[in-house]
Amino acid sequence: MSARSRSRWLPPMTPPSMTDHRPRRALGVCYYPEHWPESIWADDARRMIEAGLEWVRIGEFAWSRLEPEPDALDFDWLDRAIDLLGSAGLKVVLGTPTATPPRWMLMKHPDMLAVDAKGRQRGFGSRRHYCFSHQGYRAESRRITELLARRYDSNPHIAAWQTDNEYGCHDTTISYSNAARTAFRDWLGQRYQSVDALNRAWGNVFWSMDYRSFDEIDLPNLTVTEPNPAHAMAFRRFASDMVRDFNAEQVRIIRRFSDAPVAHNYMGRVTDFDHFDVGNDLDIASWDSYPLGFLEDRVGDDAAHQRAYARQGDPDFQAFHHDLYRAVGRGRWWVMEQQPGPVNWAPVNPAPLPGMCKLWALEAFAHGAETVCFFRWRQAPFAQEQMHAGLLRPDSADAPAMAEIAEVVAALKALPEGGPEDAPVALIFDYASEWAWQVQPQGAAFSYFRLVFETYRAVRKLGLDVDILPLGAKPRGHRVVLAPGVFHASPEQIAMLTASGAVCLFGPRFNSKTEEFTIPVPLPPAVPGLSCTVTHVETFRADLPRPVAGGGAVRHWLEAIESDERVLEQTEDGASVVVGEGTISYLAGWPDEEAFDRILRTLCARAGIDTVSLPEGVRIRRIAGQQAVFNYSAEHRMFEGRTLPPASVLWPGKT
Ligand code: GAL
Numbered sequence: 001m002s003a004r005s006r007s008r009w010l011p012p013m014t015p016p017s018m019t020d021h022r023p024r025r026a027l028g029v030c031y032y033p034e035h036w037p038e039s040i041w042a043d044d045a046r047r048m049i050e051a052g053l054e055w056v057r058i059g060e061f062a063w064s065r066l067e068p069e070p071d072a073l074d075f076d077w078l079d080r081a082i083d084l085l086g087s088a089g090l091k092v093v094l095g096t097p098t099a100t101p102p103r104w105m106l107m108k109h110p111d112m113l114a115v116d117a118k119g120r121q122r123g124f125g126s127r128r129h130y131c132f133s134h135q136g137y138r139a140e141s142r143r144i145t146e147l148l149a150r151r152y153d154s155n156p157h158i159a160a161w162q163t164d165n166e167y168g169c170h171d172t173t174i175s176y177s178n179a180a181r182t183a184f185r186d187w188l189g190q191r192y193q194s195v196d197a198l199n200r201a202w203g204n205v206f207w208s209m210d211y212r213s214f215d216e217i218d219l220p221n222l223t224v225t226e227p228n229p230a231h232a233m234a235f236r237r238f239a240s241d242m243v244r245d246f247n248a249e250q251v252r253i254i255r256r257f258s259d260a261p262v263a264h265n266y267m268g269r270v271t272d273f274d275h276f277d278v279g280n281d282l283d284i285a286s287w288d289s290y291p292l293g294f295l296e297d298r299v300g301d302d303a304a305h306q307r308a309y310a311r312q313g314d315p316d317f318q319a320f321h322h323d324l325y326r327a328v329g330r331g332r333w334w335v336m337e338q339q340p341g342p343v344n345w346a347p348v349n350p351a352p353l354p355g356m357c358k359l360w361a362l363e364a365f366a367h368g369a370e371t372v373c374f375f376r377w378r379q380a381p382f383a384q385e386q387m388h389a390g391l392l393r394p395d396s397a398d399a400p401a402m403a404e405i406a407e408v409v410a411a412l413k414a415l416p417e418g419g420p421e422d423a424p425v426a427l428i429f430d431y432a433s434e435w436a437w438q439v440q441p442q443g444a445a446f447s448y449f450r451l452v453f454e455t456y457r458a459v460r461k462l463g464l465d466v467d468i469l470p471l472g473a474k475p476r477g478h479r480v481v482l483a484p485g486v487f488h489a490s491p492e493q494i495a496m497l498t499a500s501g502a503v504c505l506f507g508p509r510f511n512s513k514t515e516e517f518t519i520p521v522p523l524p525p526a527v528p529g530l531s532c533t534v535t536h537v538e539t540f541r542a543d544l545p546r547p548v549a550g551g552g553a554v555r556h557w558l559e560a561i562e563s564d565e566r567v568l569e570q571t572e573d574g575a576s577v578v579v580g581e582g583t584i585s586y587l588a589g590w591p592d593e594e595a596f597d598r599i600l601r602t603l604c605a606r607a608g609i610d611t612v613s614l615p616e617g618v619r620i621r622r623i624a625g626q627q628a629v630f631n632y633s634a635e636h637r638m639f640e641g642r643t644l645p646p647a648s649v650l651w652p653g654k655t
Contacts, residue, residue: 025365025412027405028055028093028373029391030337033081034065035380040396041081044377045088051391051402052409055371056085057336060095060165061127063144064102075151086157093263093336093373094158096148096250098141099165100127105140112137114175117221121177126384127165131175132242133183138249145250146257153257161262162336163250166270166288167243173272174239176221185214187238201516202230229439230517236272236435243273248281265336266328268321269298271449274431275328276470285329288337288375289318291360296346300450308617308634311353312647315619315632316457318360322367323456323468324429326420335364337375340401341389349387351400355647358404359630362411362649366621366628368420372408374401414653418624423465424609426478426502427456428486430471436487436513443539445556451485451508451590458596462604462611463620475500479607484587487513494527498584503607505578505599506530507587508557509537530584531564545592547572552595559588569599581606615639626652 029048033041048056058081067073082092103124106112113121114131122129130137141164152158167173192198195211204210209228211217220227220235251262261283266275268287279285291313295306299314309315325333340357342349352360361372379390379399386394393399429452437448459466459482467478472493475481481502483489489511497504512524512534520526524534537559540546545553549572561576568585569578577589578599591599604611614620617633629650631637637644644650 026054031377056090057093061100063097091159093160095162109136115177128172134179149257168270232439240273244277271434279328285325286334286336290339293343293346334371344387353647357401416624421622423467425480428483433487534559554589557590
């Protein structure tokens with residue numbers, strides 16, 4: 001186990017551009033042979049092929065059927081399923097089943113369950129019921145992975161692997177178990193070497209929190225009032241490292257036996273572990289895209305927005321994750337699960353507007369996806385997800401999404417050669433900053449994810465493509481670099497951005513903490529070449545925004561700054577909001593939509609990038625030398641003289 005604290009992101013596999021799109025684009029589906037009588041597998045496979053699907057993902061929840069009793073293995077049915085699907089012409093993604101350990105596992109390892117912040121053990125009866133730090137379960141994970149990898153080492157039908165399923169989903173990254181406490185102490189020992197160093201780094205003289213040994217340090221839950229933010233932040237880094245290590249163990253084993261690429265399927269807005277760190281050990285990043293579920297339960301906009309996009313999903317949320325996971329996968333990424341109809345888990349579960357399943361799939365390809373797999377083949381009439389649509393109804397008749405798949409297949413055939421084009425704008429996303437501002441929001445409304453997402457949305461509304469970069473990555477010819485909310489950046493990381501020649505916008509909160517969660521002196525942002533010092537900050541109520549002189553307002557957050565730079569934007573009462581007219585500018589607050597639009601337009605103009613104003617709900621993405629246009633709105637929209645029907649796509653065609 002290593003106590004590495006910073007992501008060391010590896011550069012893209014296809015430097016310097018993303019245009020080298022090696023594998024061709026394909027569709028697939030998630031299938032659970034163990035849910036259905038063997039007598040219908042062959043017909044299912046035939047229909048998959050007829051529908052134009054090329055990939056089938058199986059196995060990721062099948063542990064109780066692979067090992068019904070400890071060490072009593074039954075892989076024969078999986079052998080037959082793989083053989084049948086593969087012989088029908090499908091390429092198989094085989095999942096390791098570690099997200100669903102069988103009930104007997106708890107007899108072997110009663111303390112393997114995660115514990116929540118209130119000290120309650122989480123129970124059996126759904127999934128993801130394990131703690132990443134539990135060494136006994138880690139050994140079980142390695143054991144089942146090796147059994148699978150050995151058995152299917154050179155199976156010609158296994159064309160990719162998936163590790164586990166959706167790390168972190170259902171709030172499962174962070175666990176306050178005894179196993180986590182032991183592992184955390186060990187991690188701290190490696191990071192700080194001596195407890196005196198830890199006491200100094202955290203400032204434990206405050207409130208007499210000094211420790212005499214690592215064994216005295218508990219997890220930062222159940223404290224009387226808030227724990228030391230340095231303690232909480234260390235725990236968040238540790239929890240992320242546990243996910244990375246768990247995944248890396250499986251990948252190492254699979255690679256000993258198989259040459260097929262290894263992927264993991266991440267989730268939308270799950271940020272409790274550093275995906276760049278995990279991604280460095282994988283060949284492909286993939287994610288599970290449920291646009292309507294996400295709109296209702298995690299995008300975070302107001303009711304009017306949710307009404308307008310109820311059956312289409314947010315126009316930027318999928319694209320944001322496509323771009324994020326393209327970076328996590330260093331250019332290679334998939335959608336492993338695509339919503340095909342109503343889901344079962346959001347507060348409300350509408351059906352997609354006709355056309356949206358096609359739009360979602362094509363949008364993923366426009367952002368560079370190699371493969372889009374729908375979740376799932378047939379709706380299950382039993383258990384938790386019986387209300388979740390599939391491509392087939394429970395009676396095996398086609399569900400509505402099937403017809404749209406045929407249209408996607410045709411659109412892919414028409415697409416000229418070439419991948420997604422390099423974006424002019426780079427946006428930094430840093431998982432550690434998300435943890436830092438969860439630990440210390442300083443105002444309940446401050447969310448790092450929302451700040452970055454609103455920045456992304458503001459850029460996309462200008463008709464621009466965006467590349468997301470981890471902190472520490474080198475911009476690849478980007479003309480604008482945006483770094484909102486980055487809690488700490490080393491001098492080298494700052495230099496990497498400022499030396500790129502791009503116009504850089506830092507802030508708010510840029511570099512406002514040391515890595516150990518203290519206020520740095522000299523005061524932030526400490527960007528060489530920028531005369532700007534944040535002297536103090538204030539946060540304010542959502543219903544008390546500070547109007548900005550040129551229109552719009554600053555919300556939630558405003559820093560008081562001392563600066564010799566030119567003031568480009570200020571509040572009506574004279575507080576600086578944006579300073580610096582050279583290649584480095586500083587943003588001292590959280591702009592609303594109107595203010596953000598103006599700030600970014602000015603910045604792009606300075607960098608020589610043309611911007612447009614897209615109609616509400618319309619977005620574009622350049623691919624294969626042309627632009628794909630997506631109308632997320634439920635209304636007709638005009639774009640460049642053409643009428644776009646609701647939920648429609650203008651897709652590049654061969655000329
Ligand atoms: C995903 C998960 C799938 C299924 C799906 C339902 O998060 O990976 O197994 O539960 O959600 O929408």
